[in-house]
Amino acid sequence: RINQDRLWQRLMRMAEIGATPAGGSCRVALTEEDRQGRDLFIEWCRTLGCEIRIDRMGNIFAQRPGTDPQRLPIACGSHLDTQPHGGKFDGVYGVLAGVEIFETLNDQGIETAAPLEICVWTNEEGARFAPPMISSGVFGGTYELDYGLSRQDADGITLGEALESIGYAGTLPCGGHRLGAFLEAHIEQGPVLERQAETIGVVTGVQGSRWYRVTFHGQDAHTGSTPMAGRRDALVSAAHAIQAVRDIAEQQAPSAVATVGRIDCSPNSHNTIPGEVALTVDMRHATIDTLDIMETQLHKAVNVAAQQEGTDIEIQRIMATPPVHFDARCIEAVAEAASKLGYPHRRMLSGAGHDACHVARVAPTSMIFVPCAGGLSHNEAESATPEDLAAGANVLLHALLELAQ
């Protein structure tokens, strides 16, 4: 079993980097804070005797040697970047569980046949560079390297430039490095485990998701002297669309979710009718068929919202990840470890996307969930208990040992 306190202390130490007043973390991808988080991780891994490699997307691989030079590494890991108002556990937990496992194995003098590896994937959150999970996406062959490096943030800085500027543009080809298996431990980010009083989620797959950018073009005009009749208010169209997105999800309840997370209004002035409003739509479901239905409904709703107000629209799908089914052997390794260790567990789908979705395309993959308070994530108040986090790390340890035998 791993050392619960040591894992917790490392989590709290990492959370000091980019700590927010409300108790969360702000380590947005490829910022100075992200660099500090990466440096700290590498320092810890070097102390534990790992070899560090960095690929062209800035993904970090910390390897603990095995006894059999023929075997591919059995990997764990997740990401160190956070949302702007992020918590202390999302992503970080999966990475630092790996560090704790390596230290436990060192303490006990345990060797494995296959090398073990911790992966840190760049820009998982997508808060700075859309789409999220871009670097595991390049690794898994979902995206081209050039596409990944050319993603831009709101200031027009490319991901490649940002990598250079924090010194994490590696030379290892992205995806050239093969893995024998990948297990990602993560907080659930939803309420299921907590409600069912279970400690471990054995994640069998991930629901599909689609992201859209919808822009309404109306006409800037004076709020005081422009009669109501004949206005082309882009924000009124946007308000219709926001409600329609909610309605679309509720029609497919309880299995679908749909959200407008971002809205940008122009010129955003008290006394000017908004001439242009852009919003992002995030829709998710476990089946492609339902995602297709929701997409059709979105197009209809956006058209109605535009017609009612005389605005023009652009609608663009900016991301589509299909539902993912994880590898049977990896799922079993997790389920057996949870049983053996006596933790109450359930098989479940992930509501959130994870790096594991893309890695699953090129390596046998599964995930381990632990509960988080109130199912809350992408929130500074995100929290999880030291006991549950240790339980997940123990399951990860035993599943890794099983796969690396």
Added chain:
Amino acid sequence: RINQDRLWQRLMRMAEIGATPAGGSCRVALTEEDRQGRDLFIEWCRTLGCEIRIDRMGNIFAQRPGTDPQRLPIACGSHLDTQPHGGKFDGVYGVLAGVEIFETLNDQGIETAAPLEICVWTNEEGARFAPPMISSGVFGGTYELDYGLSRQDADGITLGEALESIGYAGTLPCGGHRLGAFLEAHIEQGPVLERQAETIGVVTGVQGSRWYRVTFHGQDAHTGSTPMAGRRDALVSAAHAIQAVRDIAEQQAPSAVATVGRIDCSPNSHNTIPGEVALTVDMRHATIDTLDIMETQLHKAVNVAAQQEGTDIEIQRIMATPPVHFDARCIEAVAEAASKLGYPHRRMLSGAGHDACHVARVAPTSMIFVPCAGGLSHNEAESATPEDLAAGANVLLHALLELAQ
């Protein structure tokens, strides 16, 4: 009669400062562009023999001496600041019509008993520092000087600091300088004159307006793993409120207007349910009674929007200007000048607020409107014909001469 081409050329010269690619102007209050616009105005006035004074709110007064030292100055003017996506005429026209009139009087060797004066009011638009018309407001006694100087922009810079930084913090007490009358020429910013094919609006008053800031507090959470049931999405509440504001205006149609011009969403990330959304509401009507009804309806609608989604609200009235009735003698001076010059005209209320509203509290005041294309304003495409602009300036010239006799 004034020189139409010379007026037009000055308008086009001023529009070069802060020119936008789409043909508008961006000379937001107390920016470097605003400084350049002010400098150019002062240079023109000095060349015409004016004395320049600047008060503590940065209001500029350019005086052309009269023959009777006992008389108070008869003034015209407006503002030189613009919206972020502003046009070439809003405000600027009233100021440069004054410059053209002074040059015409000089050319013809005409002297007036009372001095004539051009006023340039600071931060009329309110795009950078809310409320709008803040400096004519201090001049007219609506606001205290300290209140005016301490207004902050989005970066926390105060109006007083911004005045210092562009060198326009004057020493004349704001409001200490008395005016015998004030006439503001302005584009209508609405469709009435154009639709009726009339050239001159004789403005008898201005509708009242109220501005509110409404904030919904919900809960940041993950878009993918948070079920629809139990979400507290501040943007869904805001969408209800945006539509309710539209409905409130339509219930009082056609005489009322109501608009949400600004929305700020936090954390504004693709895959986080918005935890906090702030919006501004701008409501206007010619009577206090209807404004009161609309305010009550707004409170109700915001409460419903919050209850439906389980969000919390803050609602704050950030500005209230009562309906304004202009001075009978000034209105007559404008109407008689329009008749004498043979321009089709009508008496009308202004839909937009103007510096004249505040000045009207301390000096006899009226306004002159000219048509603008499509009634469009607060838009880079704002436009007016050289002929209509010249007509308005001729009416202003004759009304000023009448009042300054």
